[in-house]
Amino acid sequence: MDLLGTAKDSLAAVVATPRTATASVIASIIDHCDAPLYVDVHAGSDRDPITTRHGAIAVGPVRAANCGGQPAQPIFRTFPRTNAGPLTVFGHRGVANRHLIEAVDELLRYPELYRPLVTHVVDIAEAEAMLARLANGTSRRFADRRVVKAAIMIRPDWQP
Secondary structure, eight states: OHHHHHOOSOEEEEEOOOHHHHHHHHHHHHHHOOSOEEEEEOSOOOSSOEEETTEEEOOHHHHHTOBTTBSSSOOOEEEEETTEEEEEEEEOBOOOHHHHHHHHHHHHHOHHHHGGGEEEEEOHHHHHHHHHHHHTTSOSEETTEEOSEEEEOSSTTOOO
């Protein structure tokens, strides 16, 4: 943390911690760095403000405002800090493990309901190419088919 205190140029931090550590890690970064600071929060966080030497910083609501690639122009918030450069917070909310488990259970229980919706089954490399194409907005097609839903096989050897 000593190096953070001596930084003069802007710094950026990506926070990807267990939910229980997020507030203390962010507070520590904010408290030890006086340079202009950008904090990208990908960790679970509470809606309660984080207490820092610069006052309470509401990180959770900013992170929660960005989910699933929406909004197209991500929400961020810049906080002034006493005797320090500004703090800009942004981030992305994912889903809880229980949501993923529920989704897998549902798919396994009723595959006939969802099979028509899954138009693509791809590996990681194909997913990257497909998502890049979808993100640039030129086409909703990949491998000559319109993408409705894609299943991304993280471990091709896995069987339900």
